[in-house]
Structure formats: C-alpha cells, structure tokens
Amino acid sequence: MVLALAAHFNWPLRQLDVKNAFLHGILHDEVYMVQPPGFEDPTYPNLVCKLHKSLYGLKQAPRAWNERFTAFLPPLGFTTTYSDSSLFVKAVGSTLVILLLYVDDIIITGNDSLAIQQVIQSLTSEFDLKDLGSLHYFLGIQISRTANGLFLSQHKYVHDLLVKTAMVDSKPCDTPCLPSHRLLKDDGDPYNNPTQYRSVVGALQYLTFTRPDIAFSVHQVCQFMQCPMVSHYTAVKRILRYLKGTMTYGLSYSSSALDIKAFSDADWAGDPNDRRSTTGFVVYLGSNPISWSSKKQQTVSKSSTEAEYRALSSTAAELDWIKQLLSFLQIPISSVPVLFCDNMSAIALSFNPVQHQRTKHIEVDVHFVRERIAQHQLLVQFVSSKEQFADILTKGLSASLFHTHCNNLMLGSSKHEFAGG
Template sequence: MSQPPGFEDPSHPYLVCKLLKSLCGLKQAPRAWNDRFTQFLPSLGFENTYSDSSLFVKHVGHEIVVLLLYVDDIIITGSASGAITQVISALTTEFDIKDLGLLHYFLGIQITKTATGLFLSQTKYVADLLVKYEMFDAKPCDTPWLPYNRLLKEDGDPYSNPKLYRSIVGALQYLTFTRPDIAFSVHQVCQFMQNPMVSHFTAVKRILRYLKGTMQFGISYTMGDLQLKAFSDADWAGDPNGRRSTTGLVVFLGNNPISWSSKKQQTISRSSTEAEYRALSFSSAELD
C-alpha cells in the first residue's frame, strides 16, 4: 500500500492508513459487504438454501419471501406482500439501500410483466454484443447451426486472434440464460477455446448472425401447474473428434422451462441405447 495522492505525509512517507471499515473499490470490499449482509439476514428470519448460496428464503405461516443477492444487487419477491414491505424497511434501516420498485432489469436480463406472467429476454445484451464485435449490420440467418454440421478439432488454418474468439464465446455462454435455442451451438464452439480454427470462428459468426434476426427472443413464464417434467435426447457418437455422444436436456416446471443444457457425455457409448440411458441418468440427477 501507499499513501493516496494529495494526502502524503512528508515526515512519515512509509506510514499507511489502517482501514476501520471496507471501502468501495477495494478488492476485499465485495466480500466484506456480502459477509455483513448475509450475517444480518438470519435476524430477519431468512435461511440460506442448499442449492444456491446467494438465495435466501423466509417462511411466514403459509406464505414465503424469497431474497436473491448478487454482490450489491438484490431481488425480493414472494407471496406475502406485508412481509416483503417489512423486509425492505428493515434492510433500509440497517443498510444504505435504494428501492428501485418493480423488477425490470437485472444482470443484463430484461424482465417484462405481461398479462399472463413474465417475459425474460436479453435484447439489450445482444445488441451491445453485436455492436462490440462489429456484427450489428450483418445479414441475419434462420438457424444458429447448419444441420448435421460438426466441427473438427484441426480443420483448416488456425484463427489469428484466439483472444477475440474466447471473448465472444464467453459472452455467448451468458446469453444462454434466456436463449436455450442457442445452447447446442454455443456448446459446440466452446470446445475449441484453446486452439480455435478459422472454421470455428465462422461458426461463431453464424450464431451472431442468427442473434441479429432474433434479438427479441426470450422466455415466457406463466402461471399454471407445478408438475416437474424433464425431456432428454442424445446423439450416438456425434462428436467426430472423440466419438462421444451429446446429451440434450430441458426441465419444465409446469409449462415453464427452468433448466436446460447441451453437454458431451463423459464416456464413449457402445450403442445408441446406452447413449440414451446416459442421457436419462443425467436428466434424473438434474431433477434431484
């Protein structure tokens, strides 16, 4: 550490400040804030969930209040409006918190309230992504991936800018939070982050062109039954580089998708039946 500019002490140039509280901008500030906040929540009756360390639940009789914390961004919802108001009041008293009202935007995800429920999209995120990588004026295409197309590990010439490739693919991974339609395509291009080829980057540009024509796509969540359902599929030995199969999975709560993935299986299946059983096993584990 060193003395901050404008506050140097010429007589004691090697002395530094001892912090009595964490300050914004310091590396340890987010952790200190999170520890302080999570230690206060149990006093309000919240319990930490096992599935997500940033998700807290409070039971008020037959009602429920849910709080989601991400650094200094907080979402509060539930079925007990009175309890929600009390929680917000208690947090405002203890911390310097600003109530922004109804949820509209959170971590790059846009939330729109409709007559039947909620619509989640990342339209602004897609637009910023296309502008950043100079693809906003690209010609849209109908699909993110060509049918029956599989990328080879060493296909053609190496791509000249691997850092750019990794940057785009990493951004696309975050986009799959509301776009299950590109999950398989993004999974395919993610396999070549270490040594991308020109053909791999061409596949990435096709995904961006598809996003250009589908910027408004997202997921609708509506009220309905709470029946848990899962659908899975597998392509037998579909990976030409290692002959492993790929599992596709989507989990529904009622009519609403809550989890999805496209993932290569860990071992090689000797038959299509074995590949399907492995997909079912993975889906069962996801339901648990």
C-alpha cells in the same frame, strides 16, 4: 425457477442495488495500505494504515461483503440452503418472502407485499440501498410483465453484441447451425484473433440464460477456445446471423399446473474429434422451462443405450436439485416428476436391476436414476423422437423441426402453445 413461480402466483418482483457494496465488508485478516495521496499524516509520513473495512481491489473484499450481508439476514428471519447459497427464504405462517442475491444486486419477491416492504426497510437501515422499484432489468436480462405472466429477453444485450462484432447489418439465417453439422478440431487455418474469438463466445455463453435455442451451437464453439480456426469463427458468425433475425426472442412464463417434467436426450458419439456423446435436457415447471443443458459426456459411450442412460442420470440429478429447492421454498409438488426419453433400451435399463454383461462397465453413480425409480421418486416414460423437446440441445436440426422445438421451449412472443406434443 423463482421467476416462473412469481409468474404462476402473480407475485410482485422488487429490485434493489447496494451502493458501494464492497465498502460494507468487515475484514478479519490483517491488511495494511500506504497512506492515500492527499491524506498523509505529516507527523508520521512513513507509517501505513491498518484496514478495518474492505476496499475495492482487495481480494478479500467480495467474501467480506458476502459474509456481512448474509450475517444480517438470519436476524430478519431468513434461512439459506446448501442447494443454492444465493437464495434466502423467510417463511412465517402463510407469509413467504424470497430474496436472491448476486454480488450487490438483489431481487425480492413473495406472496405478501407488506412483508416485502418491511424487509426492504430493514435492509435500507443497515446498508446504503437504492430501491429500483419493480424488476425490469437485471444483469443484462429484461423482464417485463405481460397479460399472462412474465417475458424474459436479452434484446439489448444481443444488439450490443452485434454492434461489438460489426454484424448489425448481416443477413439473418433460419438456424444457428447447419443440420447435423459438427466442427472439426483442425479444420482449415488458425483464426488470426483468438482473443476476439474467446470474447465473443464468452458473451454468447451468457446469452444462453434466456436463449436455450442457441445452447447446442454455443456448446460446439466453446470447445475450441484455446486454438480457434477460421471455420470455428464462421460458425460463431452464423450464430450471430441467427440472433440478428431473432433479437426479440425470449422466454414466456405464465401460470400453469405446478408439476415437474423433463426431457432427456443424447446424440451418441456425435463429436467427430473424440467420439463422445452430447447430453441435452430441459426441465419444465408446469409449461415454463426453468433449466436446460447441452454438455459433452465425460467418457465415450459404447452404445446409444449407454449414452441415453447417462443422459437420464444427469437429468435425474438435476430434478433432485430442483425438488430440493422447491421444498426449501415450501412449494408443494403433488405429482412425481416425469422424465421423458426416446430410447426404449435406456428406459428398460433404468427399470431393470439385473446386471447385464454389456452394462458392467457403467459406473455405479450413473445408476442413480435406477434408485430414484425404485423409490417411486421419478417416473420415466417413452416419448417419440419427433416430440423429444431436448433434441434441439444435442444436434443441429432442420429449420422446420428447429422452430417447432423453439416454440416448445416457449421462445418468441409471450403467447405459446406446445407444438408436437
């Protein structure tokens, strides 16, 4: 979301790295260590050292470093929010500076280059920092400036993964999974290297940060980590073959109207192993996708209406969280968020406060979406199944429809237009 805002307002993006971050943390617990080799005190060889600062390898080190860094930011004028503990904002008048922290990697952006530089100088005076200049490579994600905004990809990450799995010379395929294909729990023989399976699938999970097109396929293979079968690894290899042909794919962020819209979908009883439904949603800030999910529902739904209604509730909660973050960032959203659904019965249920016999079993928290609609904080509208962008997150699709939704997710080159709606 922050990158989408930076693309919209054409904000500068700076990247910092803290050298030996864990050595900056101050310990509050009593921790002792043996005298390190080569630094023993010959007078007291049997004594131990009491640590005042953290060292790498201590279980207290990450928390001590985080407490040290976050305690330094409030005197600089930064505040944080319960919505996201890694996001810090400094707002003085019309000046806005945003800082994102991931362990020892930092992104700083905002609407004032001078204020950003002053923050960097303040941080440098306290910590041993390395100024990496403009943001271009962050946690395996490549960020590049385009004529229209930003382009995010994991090209190098995909290539390294293909090398690791010996799939560099594999034959590409059009889609990451077959249309309407589902994996069975006990299909065939057990895979002889489950550790490798878990490693590759875990790597694919991280790739979904910039590749929502593989989110559903990865969601499927993630369900068999404990006891993978040969057929499950075959599905993993198909995802890798798809990635071989789309290594340069990524997300394009550009300037657009700052409104929020979301698409919510569910595949009713789609999992043949436990008959649970899959929820899929994608949230857009303007034309930029900023949040997406493909996740199995926690209970079995008795109807497609219930499955879609649960998906609406999950998406409404995500929209609430995004609105809180935007409010904290002091980014005004003029219009009410619009949530698109392709099930008329679920939409009717979200508007109708009357308790029906067929919906008495639905948990109270799922009716969260109904409350938001009644308070005019959310607008739910119908969209045809052909224009349901979240369809790609709930099931395998034909190649033509899959590529249409890839374009709708702003995947591929840096220039996109919505297809089909």
